[in-house]
Amino acid sequence: MDSLPLFSTHVPKTLVIINRLYTLICSIGILSLMYFRVSSLFITDQLTNDKTRLIPSLLIFASEFFLLLIWLAIRLSRWRMVSRTPITERLPKDEKLPGIDVFIFTADPNIEPTVDVMTTVISAMAMDYPPEKLHVYVSDDAGSSKTQHGMREAWLFARSWLPFCKKYKEIVKTRSPELFFSASESGFGDDEFIEEMKKIKGKYEEFKERVNAYNVSDKGASTTTPLDHPTAIEVLNIISRQKKDVTVVIGDNSTVVDQVKMPLLVYVAREKRPSQPHHFKAGAINALLRVSALKSNSPYVLLLDCDMQCNDPSSARQAMCFHLDPKISPTLAFVIFPQKFRNIGPYDIYDGSMRSTWELSFPGLDGLQGPFMSGTCCYIKRKALLGNSKHQEIDLSELKNHFGASNKFINSLRDHDHDHSSTPDEDSSNVLQEEMQLLASSTYERNTKWGEEASSQLQVGFYYASVVEDCFTGYMLHCKGWTSVYCNPSTPQFLGRCPPSLNILLIQLIRWTCGLLDFGFSRFCPLVYGPRRMSILMACGYACTTLFPLPTLSIWCLAAVPQLCLFNGISLYPKVSSYSFIIFASLFLSWLLGDLIEALLSGGSIQTWINEERIALFRAVTSYLYGFLEAVMKKIGMRKANFVITDKGFDMEQIKLYQMGLFDFRASNMFLVPLVTLTILNIISFLGGLTRVIVAGNWEDMFGHFCLSVFILVMSYPIIEGIFVRKDKGRIPIFVVLVSSWYSVVFLVFGRVILMY
Ligand SMILES: O=c1ccn([C@@H]2O[C@H](COP(=O)(O)OP(=O)(O)O[C@H]3O[C@H](CO)[C@@H](O)[C@H](O)[C@H]3O)[C@@H](O)[C@H]2O)c(=O)[nH]1
């Protein structure tokens, strides 16, 4: 049994063939386009005789070239798509399974509703895994009594929920009470089941009420601030109800309640002081790595954002099929599941399903060295995060230089070198508690290597260099030779909630853009640092992800320059009757059709495809631009790193618009103004160009421009509708329309001056 592989691998042939075909077409297209553009720069007449101008031609050439390069890099990174299926029946017996520490992160009870966070906690505790091998840690970066209290309530509810799930495991398919009670099939089962289900539903409602009541009461009012609070660690077990102060379980880590064992549950609020950098989520992960090392020190760690509930309980076993597979296990650092969302509307206008990432990019990377890391739905090997060598062989003082002064922590490192779940020595509760307090203190990392690039043998947790700590840390692991695996079973293992609002989405994207560019611009740039350490295709994958926001400049050019030229009767594209036009037409069409075919093959529809293209453009001209500017300002020292936490409480109006497939334009003006300006500019240019062509009759020269304009106008339809048609609250405010019209006029005037050259 042992030697049999624990998973199987398939190749999605149709997708692979289509992708390779398009890579080929795209490469030929790029070469011919370059030939055409370069030669037409020198022989002015070849275009539309005397009307070619240098500046717009150069701008357009650079933009097209850059976009095509990125397109090619994306295609290349999907060269070897694979998909994998774990075979859980072949896993060793429960006693032989390794321990797993689940880390759940929350940072602000005001925008991350406590009930939701706790539902995630409960769903993780109820996973299908031996409870004595499962340890759930909650990191509360706000140090809020609301979360701490919520956890005690969650623990109490779990005491009923876990036995219920165990008893009816054939019926209770999802272990998140929220998902279970909202699903229609929760009503099936015999009378006894229905009776018990009603009871437990009542308890769940009471649990929610108690948590919410506490949060609005005086007791819930915080006495500390998210940026300034002491360490608080609480290990929950039966006695913690009576003894409100910190309790530490001695002996077996799990607790037996009503014949059902409960996983260990630990609340950790690391100390935060304004004078000490806390490094956002990466800092929280590292603090948990240290604290958990003393308590359970499991060889595997599951990272979960607080809104990512465990939907299917089998993810841990599935992940272990890869981690324990004798063939891939030695180099395997992490197993990733896709982030799926439970609130995606029927139209998915904001591309919450991220189809191209989960269905195409990640399977592509999986055929190379493995998918990127994401800070949630990810089972990581602890050893990969703390060094891949035998810690016994390294000098103690060297280890202390890297990991800090705690002897107990260093001992734990040496412990997890034996790839099995270890029960750390249980000291008297006070000693252990003190040590955990030390490890979670804000000064512990001073003069250590936490969050930095260490020696080649050692890795000291998550990196602090970028606010997309997950992608960057994964990249560095890949550079060190670790691999990763992607697992995308048909039942979503985890379900979170995507932002159903344009504003929240675009704010989140600014952080991602800035964080990705941070590392794209650093000495670790995948184009420079990568190729020597990983395959060229893998480096391509990282390059197009970290540098993908850069085409914002190209897209701005393509959304404005050809339009200004159209307005002024200057042609940048060959005559429709000429041979060279075929280059443009075929590139443009194969780009669109390629995306369309892939969307259809990977479970999307025509609507999906239009939505994806549309939101990609909206993101490119707003978030990417601001993220890019922020990254540049950080680089020159004008700005500090910032992690704006994604708002997770949504209002009814937002949800209503989202469900109807209507954009919610109650967004910041900084997003609306660029979008509306470009739309108005395109409308004016289109109408102006049309008039001009009717008068001059040179439609053959301007055909390319019209195609581009029509495409942009179709993509901007929701904006046009938001300006002229909609009357609801989510329409585009009149003030924005006025300001944007003014900017469009400025564009037209400046454009005219520049186009003279
Ligand atoms: O100082 C902080 C900031 C955030 N978080 C937690 O980190 C998680 C992710 O934050 P969120 O605001 O939800 O960001 P998203 O953009 O939705 O998260 C994505 O992007 C992050 C990197 O920017 C990754 O860490 C996440 O795993 C990934 O889901 C949440 O649970 C937060 O509570 C902290 O613990 N401490």
Ligand SMILES: [Mn+2]
């Ligand atoms: Mn999130």
